[in-house]
Amino acid sequence: MQSLVFIMRKQLFTVGLLLCMFGKATAQSSNILDTVYTLRDGQATATMPVRVIKGIEPGPTFAIVAGIHGYEYPPIMATQQIMQSIDPAKLHGILIFVPLANTAAFYGRTPFLNPIDQKNLNNAFPGKKKGTITEQIAYTLRTEVMDISDYFLDIHAGDANENLLPFACFYNNTLFPAQTKAAEELCRIAGFEYVVSYPYTLQPTDPAKYAFKQASQQGIVALSLEAGELGNVQASNVQLLQQAVMNMLQHVNMYPSSQSLASPTIKMLRNQSYVRVPVQGIFTSSIQAGDAVQQGQTLGHIHDVFGKLLATITAPNSGIVLYKIGTPPVNEGETLFCIGTEE
Numbered sequence: 227m228q229s230l231v232f233i234m235r236k237q238l239f240t241v242g243l244l245l246c247m248f249g250k251a252t253a254q255s256s257n258i259l260d261t262v263y264t265l266r267d268g269q270a271t272a273t274m275p276v277r278v279i280k281g282i283e284p285g286p287t288f289a290i291v292a293g294i295h296g297y298e299y300p301p302i303m304a305t306q307q308i309m310q311s312i313d314p315a316k317l318h319g320i321l322i323f324v325p326l327a328n329t330a331a332f333y334g335r336t337p338f339l340n341p342i343d344q345k346n347l348n349n350a351f352p353g354k355k356k357g358t359i360t361e362q363i364a365y366t367l368r369t370e371v372m373d374i375s376d377y378f379l380d381i382h383a384g385d386a387n388e389n390l391l392p393f394a395c396f397y398n399n400t401l402f403p404a405q406t407k408a409a410e411e412l413c414r415i416a417g418f419e420y421v422v423s424y425p426y427t428l429q430p431t432d433p434a435k436y437a438f439k440q441a442s443q444q445g446i447v448a449l450s451l452e453a454g455e456l457g458n459v460q461a462s463n464v465q466l467l468q469q470a471v472m473n474m475l476q477h478v479n480m481y482p483s484s485q486s487l488a489s490p491t492i493k494m495l496r497n498q499s500y501v502r503v504p505v506q507g508i509f510t511s512s513i514q515a516g517d518a519v520q521q522g523q524t525l526g527h528i529h530d531v532f533g534k535l536l537a538t539i540t541a542p543n544s545g546i547v548l549y550k551i552g553t554p555p556v557n558e559g560e561t562l563f564c565i566g567t568e569e
């Protein structure tokens with residue numbers, strides 16, 4: 227029952243959003259509304275496009291966000307496909323798409339950061355109404371999209387320099403057990419082999435920083451997908467993401483899927499360890515994301531520009547490499563490897 231209550235509460239707000247958005251929006255049809263938010267900070271401006279698709283039948287509100295990191299292309303391309311494929315006549319509830327949250331980073335081809343203010347949008351939540359461009363995008367995404375959503379899905383990939391194993395993930399937020407259980411369920415039916423449960427230790431007033439952690443903090447069913455890597459579009463990862471979203475929409479009875487739900491054996495990774503770069507240099511490694519590694523195993527080396535060995539990197543524990551830096555340059559303090567451990 228708890229889940230029904232929070233879903234119904236959100237629907238009331240969504241009607242308000244649709245009404246107040248009409249002034250600055252373009253209606254594609256009576257059920258599809260495109261809006262471009264313009265954010266300003268002094269001379270700098272940025273845009274954030276949003277498409278709302280209202281189903282013929284009532285139902286929950288599901289937000290799908292891509293491009294918080296503008297160099298992570300498979301999520302952006304998958305979201306394009308999903309948006310075009312939705313028929314409002316078959317939809318129960320409301321879909322809110324943010325197909326390109328960080329437009330300046332996308333067109334500026336900038337990994338991680340918005341080139342206007344050099345800030346990471348996925349480190350900026352809850353955002354600020356009168357902050358820098360990135361802080362304003364976070365604020366707008368939170369107040370215009372997240373606050374009215376029952377489900378919040380933030381789609382990412384390995385960035386320009388990251389080699390990544392596809393996985394679905396959620397926060398183990400025990401303050402909202404029903405929503406956390408629902409998020410885990412969506413991760414499990416996505417069709418991804420690996421599901422990652424992140425620890426959640428935020429206090430209610432702590433800044434969440436990350437978009438879907440913010441949603442989790444607010445008691446929204448929040449999750450993320452990660453598929454794609456190294457600043458490129460892999461068709462297989464686009465397909466994986468597209469199918470995962472359709473699986474989720476079918477699972478919550480919002481949209482029928484013609485394809486049956488994929489059901490690989492799930493490997494749940496409940497612990498993660500992070501290996502930081504000890505020293506700037508040129509990184510080499512024969513390990514790939516998805517490899518199983520043993521504690522103490524050599525993962526790679528860092529040399530200086532004259533070929534002198536600066537550091538040998540070893541695994542702090544056994545597990546599966548979820549992602550790693552996949553290109554030669556490394557800087558002190560960066561995450562070099564993330565290793566997940568099975569339950």
Ligand SMILES: [Zn+2]
Pocket residue numbers: 294295298348382383385
């Ligand atoms: Zn990302």
